[in-house]
Amino acid sequence: MKDRFSFPLYSWMIEQFKGDLPCTDDYEGLKQKAREMFLLQAFLLLRKTGQRRPPFDPFATGEQRRIHRITWVDSGDEASLVPDLEGFHLILRRPENISSEAELLKDVRVRSTVAHEVGHTFFFDISHFPPKQGPRFEHALASNVREKEEWWCFDFARKLLLPDRWIKKSVISHNFSGLELASKIRREYNVSWDILLRKLVYDLEMWATSTVFRLDFEDSQVILRNEYKDIWKGARTRIGRARPWLLENADFINGCVGRIENARNKSTEEIVARFVNPSEKYVAEFLPIYRDRPTLLCLVRESDGILDKYLT
Numbered sequence: 548m549k550d551r552f553s554f555p556l557y558s559w560m561i562e563q564f565k566g567d568l569p570c571t572d573d574y575e576g577l578k579q580k581a582r583e584m585f586l587l588q589a590f591l592l593l594r595k596t597g598q599r600r601p602p603f604d605p606f607a608t609g610e611q612r613r614i615h616r617i618t619w620v621d622s623g624d625e626a627s628l629v630p631d632l633e634g635f636h637l638i639l640r641r642p643e644n645i646s647s648e649a650e651l652l653k654d655v656r657v658r659s660t661v662a663h664e665v666g667h668t669f670f671f672d673i674s675h676f677p678p679k680q681g682p683r684f685e686h687a688l689a690s691n692v693r694e695k696e697e698w699w700c701f702d703f704a705r706k707l708l709l710p711d712r713w714i715k716k717s718v719i720s721h722n723f724s725g726l727e728l729a730s731k732i733r734r735e736y737n738v739s740w741d742i743l744l745r746k747l748v749y750d751l752e753m754w755a756t757s758t759v760f761r762l763d764f765e766d767s768q769v770i771l772r773n774e775y776k777d778i779w780k781g782a783r784t785r786i787g788r789a790r791p792w793l794l795e796n797a798d799f800i801n802g803c804v805g806r807i808e809n810a811r812n813k814s815t816e817e818i819v820a821r822f823v824n825p826s827e828k829y830v831a832e833f834l835p836i837y838r839d840r841p842t843l844l845c846l847v848r849e850s851d852g853i854l855d856k857y858l859t
């Protein structure tokens with residue numbers, strides 16, 4: 548029973564949802580069910596707040612979870628959830644260059660943050676005021692990051708802003724795929740590329756045999772960043788760990804990190820050729836996006852490997 552004490556996060560969730568969980572001695576099974584119940588709450592909150600169409604509003608779900616007051620600050624943590632006598636006071640850092648309330652509520656980063664914080668409310672007992680926090684679940688003994696509260700809340704945010712059944716429907720109803728579809732979904736659901744790509748690559752395994760990465764244009768250089776969050780690799784194994792075979796083993800990406808000097812004088816094709824070797828086996832697609840600087844989003848996939856699961 549070492550497990551039960553090593554991962555208080557699961558014990559907490561099992562306690563929260565005990566009425567809905569099966570009676571069983573299979574603690575491993577129970578842990579998974581408890582996690583599923585937690586993620587299901589995102590869908591239930593959408594239903595409770597009558598949300599049937601994207602973009603989904605995390606603020607309305609926050610009210611359901613007793614977030615009764617929001618304050619914007621110009622510095623400090625991105626967000627903090629402060630329990631008080633009426634529920635929670637949510638303090639959010641105002642993104643630079645945004646001042647109007649309407650724009651703040653529509654900002655994709657703010658929306659992700661709020662959806663994530665709504666996830667954190669489930670780690671409090673809200674039957675009392677002020678809500679009482681359970682143990683902090685960043686347990687040092689947790690063997691992988693997915694067993695930390697923080698990661699559960701990222702997963703929760705994706706369920707809230709990009710509910711599986713809507714995304715699958717969106718994918719099935721369009722007979723084109725790849726970045727064009729992703730771009731349409733992103734606008735429709737008003738989410739960041741980061742959260743959408745994680746959804747498509749990791750959660751739905753839609754692009755399981757693909758690699759998505761971005762090229763940043765910086766002055767006269769083009770940079771392929773080898774940061775985890777900027778390269779979304781498919782081909783997940785059954786145990787849920789990303790297997791980076793596309794980038795490391797395939798020959799069509801010329802090295803993981805690269806720079807091109809004098810990029811301004813080169814065409815997109817020339818730039819992309821620096822990173823991707825043409826091959827019959829792979830299809831490469833590119834989409835210019837704008838983040839804090841001009842950026843090219845790239846998807847490299849097996850020419851016949853995409854979307855089979857959803858289109859048949």
Ligand SMILES: [Zn+2]
Binds near residue numbers: 667700
């Ligand atoms: Zn968090």
